[in-house]
Amino acid sequence: MKQYSYDESSKYYDLLETSDKENKERNDFLEKAFKKYKITSVFDLTCGTGAQAIYFLKKGYSVKASDFSKGMVDVANLKLKKENLKQRFVKGDMRDISFGKAEAVITMFNAIGHLSKKDFIKTLGNIKENLKPKGYYIFDIYNLKDMPRDLPLKKHIDIIKEKENTILVRFCENKLNLKTGILHTKHELLIQHNLEGYKTIKSHWDMQLYDFKEIKGILERNDFKILEVYGGADRSTFKDKTSQSIYLITQKQ
Numbered sequence: 001m002k003q004y005s006y007d008e009s010s011k012y013y014d015l016l017e018t019s020d021k022e023n024k025e026r027n028d029f030l031e032k033a034f035k036k037y038k039i040t041s042v043f044d045l046t047c048g049t050g051a052q053a054i055y056f057l058k059k060g061y062s063v064k065a066s067d068f069s070k071g072m073v074d075v076a077n078l079k080l081k082k083e084n085l086k087q088r089f090v091k092g093d094m095r096d097i098s099f100g101k102a103e104a105v106i107t108m109f110n111a112i113g114h115l116s117k118k119d120f121i122k123t124l125g126n127i128k129e130n131l132k133p134k135g136y137y138i139f140d141i142y143n144l145k146d147m148p149r150d151l152p153l154k155k156h157i158d159i160i161k162e163k164e165n166t167i168l169v170r171f172c173e174n175k176l177n178l179k180t181g182i183l184h185t186k187h188e189l190l191i192q193h194n195l196e197g198y199k200t201i202k203s204h205w206d207m208q209l210y211d212f213k214e215i216k217g218i219l220e221r222n223d224f225k226i227l228e229v230y231g232g233a234d235r236s237t238f239k240d241k242t243s244q245s246i247y248l249i250t251q252k253q
C-alpha cells in the first residue's frame with residue numbers, strides 16, 4: 001500500500017480535508033459515547049492537527065495524542081501553544097506506540113484506511129495493549145459497499161479553497177478495486193500565495209476500505225465486540241449498501 005504523505009501538505013490539511021462542521025459532528029459523536037460509557041481518559045493515536053484531541057483536552061479529559069506525520073503533529077502543537085495549553089502531542093505509529101492504559105482509544109476520520117489489513121490487525125493488538133480491561137476502541141472508516149455509488153473516477157477538480165492570500169486548487173483521480181477494497185487516489189494540489197506563481201504538490205496513495213461484514217469479522221477475531229454501529233457521525237442508522245461511513249464503538253473483550 002502506498003502511503004499518503006501528510007507532511008507535505010500538513011499546513012493546508014484543515015483547509016483542504018475538514019470543516020468546523022464536520023469536526024463538531026465527530027466530536028459530538030465521541031462526546032456522547034464518552035458520557036454514555038463514563039470514559040474520562042483517551043488516547044488519540046491518529047491525532048492529525050488535533051481536531052479531536054485538542055477539543056477533549058480543553059473539555060478536561062485526560063488525553064494523550066500522537067500521529068505518524070511530524071508535520072501534522074507540529075500543526076497540532078502550534079495550536080496547543082496558541083491556546084496556552086502546556087501539553088504537547090508526539091510523533092508515533094499506531095501500530096506500535098505505547099502510551100500506558102486508557103479507557104478509550106480513538107482513530108478518527110478514516111485513519112485506519114492508511115494501514116494494510118495486516119497492519120490493521122497489528123494495530124488492534126497494540127490498541128489492546130493501550131487499553132484498560134474492557135476499554136473502548138472508537139473509530140470510523142469509509143464503507144466500501146457505498147463507495148462506488150458517487151466516486152468520480154476521471155480526473156476532476158475536487159477542491160477549490162481561498163483563505164487570506166492563499167488559493168488552493170486540487171485535481172483528483174480515483175481507481176477503486178472492489179475485490180481488494182483498495183482505493184487508489186492521485187492528487188495534484190496547486191498552491192498560490194499573493195498572486196505569485198503557483199507551486200504544485202503531486203501525490204498518490206492507497207486507502208484500504210472495508211464493508212461492515214469484513215470489519216466486524218476482523219474486530220471479533222481480535223477480541224473487540226461491536227457495541228454500536230452508525231452510518232455517520234450524526235449517528236444515522238447504518239445501511240450496508242448506502243451509508244457513506246461505518247462509525248463503530250467497540251469494546252475490548
Ligand SMILES: C[S@@+](CC[C@H](N)C(=O)[O-])C[C@H]1O[C@@H](n2cnc3c(N)ncnc32)[C@H](O)[C@@H]1O
Binds near residue numbers: 066111
Ligand atoms: C484523515 S487524517 C485524520 C486526522 C484527525 N483524526 C482528524 O480527524 O482530522 C488521518 C491521520 O492518520 C495518520 N496516520 C496514518 N498512518 C498512521 C500510522 N501508522 N500511525 C499513526 N498515524 C497515522 C495520518 O498522518 C493522518 O494525520
